[in-house]
Amino acid sequence: MVEKQEVARIDEFEITICSRCNFVRVGNRWVESSIEKVVEDFVLKNAWVSEEFDVSEVVISKDYCIFKGDIAGDEVEVVVPLKYRINKVLCERCSREAGGYYESIVQIRADGRELSDEEIEKALEIVDEVISNAPEDQKAFVSKIERKKEGVNVFFGSRNIGKKVSRMILRKFGGSLKESKKLHTRIDGRDVYRFTYSVRLPEYREGDIVEKDGRFVVVRNSVVGKGSDIITGKTVNLGDEGVAVRREELKGGVVVNADSEAVEVVCEDGRVVTTPRPSGADIGAEVKVFEKDGKFFSVYEGSQSSEK
Numbered sequence: 001m002v003e004k005q006e007v008a009r010i011d012e013f014e015i016t017i018c019s020r021c022n023f024v025r026v027g028n029r030w031v032e033s034s035i036e037k038v039v040e041d042f043v044l045k046n047a048w049v050s051e052e053f054d055v056s057e058v059v060i061s062k063d064y065c066i067f068k069g070d071i072a073g074d075e076v077e078v079v080v081p082l083k084y085r086i087n088k089v090l091c092e093r094c095s096r097e098a099g100g101y102y103e104s105i106v107q108i109r110a111d112g113r114e115l116s117d118e119e120i121e122k123a124l125e126i127v128d129e130v131i132s133n134a135p136e137d138q139k140a141f142v143s144k145i146e147r148k149k150e151g152v153n154v155f156f157g158s159r160n161i162g163k164k165v166s167r168m169i170l171r172k173f174g175g176s177l178k179e180s181k182k183l184h185t186r187i188d189g190r191d192v193y194r195f196t197y198s199v200r201l202p203e204y205r206e207g208d209i210v211e212k213d214g215r216f217v218v219v220r221n222s223v224v225g226k227g228s229d230i231i232t233g234k235t236v237n238l239g240d241e242g243v244a245v246r247r248e249e250l251k252g253g254v255v256v257n258a259d260s261e262a263v264e265v266v267c268e269d270g271r272v273v274t275t276p277r278p279s280g281a282d283i284g285a286e287v288k289v290f291e292k293d294g295k296f297f298s299v300y301e302g303s304q305s306s307e308k
């Protein structure tokens with residue numbers, strides 16, 4: 001029983017959505033939402049209901065809205081058609097992204113070597129993580145990724161995102177970070193800069209051999225820069241030392257003879273060599289052998305690897 005007199009009304013309205021990412025404009029912001037949700041919010045906020053209509057339930061669909069309740073003791077159900085227009089535009093973020101806009105570049109390199117595919121993959125995972133954690137940042141996007149022989153350059157719509165990504169990469173891989181800026185343009189008399197965050201991963205990785213103060217050190221943790229002296233076993237703090245022997249160049253072997261100073265090792269290629277006694281290695285220990293300046297050395301990886 002619907003009365004002639006109007007008891008509920010919803011004015012015509014407009015919904016603006018981005019044709020590229022489907023975000024919906026709510027007030028001055030772009031949010032991840034659905035048309036249904038935005039319609040519902042609009043109706044609940046803007047529907048007009050006459051004073052004598054005591055509404056107990058509202059059902060909102062895409063095309064109409066039903067108000068259920070009572071008017072002066074009579075049960076009433078009023079159907080109000082919804083009239084709205086969907087406006088498709090590009091949101092700020094997408095128009096910037098489409099235009100190649102960027103405020104910062106994160107350059108990822110390693111000292112003295114190329115980045116490994118694994119390092120690149122992990123760095124790009126960090127990029128994804130930082131961006132998906134900033135869904136409402138209009139500048140949180142990647143405008144371009146350049147893969148170079150020596151590393152990767154990632155261009156970001158936002159300076160802050162670039163900064164955050166570079167710090168997280170540094171925390172994950174160790175190394176060093178340098179920030180620089182270049183004047184890009186002037187807007188309303190204000191200088192606008194583009195920022196470059198240059199992350200350099202250490203040359204060494206876990207298991208590589210580094211020479212420090214005339215002693216050989218096996219890298220245990222490349223992120224925090226820790227290694228152990230192969231002979232004394234003492235922990236050594238590393239800086240930006242280069243690699244003396246890559247872990248791939250080490251050869252396997254087994255200790256067959258040992259005294260306090262030296263061990264005899266049978267290498268996987270059958271050669272028998274004598275090296276200074278590596279920390280922790282007894283007869284039967286599996287070691288890694290390398291040759292440097294005509295002398296042989298061996299590294300004992302510790303109990304973890306010999307148990308395997």
Ligand SMILES: [Zn+2]
Pocket residue numbers: 018019020021022023090091092093094095
């Ligand atoms: Zn968009």
